[in-house]
Amino acid sequence: MGILIDADVVIRAERGKFDLHNWLAQQPDERFLIASITIAELWHGLERASGAHRSARERFLRAFVRNIAVVPFTEETGYVLARLWADLEKAGTRIGDYDMIVASTALLADCAVASFNARHFSVVAGLRVIVPQSLSS
Secondary structure, rough: EEEEEEEHHHHHOOOOOHHHHHHHHHHOOOEEEEHHHHHHHHOOOOOOOOHHHHHHHHHHHHHHHHEEEEOOOOOHHHHHHHHHHHHHHHOOOOOOHHHHHHHHHHHHHOOOEEEHHHHHHOOOOOOOEOOOOOOOO
């Protein structure tokens, strides 16, 4: 099992509102990953940034991505996504497209999702959601 990190966790860290490095370091036995769609989300934010903010954001994101395994979107992920999408529609539930892709990636990789938006993922059957907390030393 591993923990797939959602974009909002990385964004809070980049903005100085969450100590992601410390949270990761205090869980040395965990395997942390990120979905390829999350890379796209984060880089979209970078592409929209300008000036010094863009440079700082790019440094942060490059350093983060360099040290984490990226889980690709594969054909099999597509099948899991299709099933999840249909199940949510049948239940009359809707979550964002990117959240469905993250959830599908996590389910396929047998990972929990770390997100500050647990409500978005709580409707996905079988998905474990972790709200990151700063751990005491």
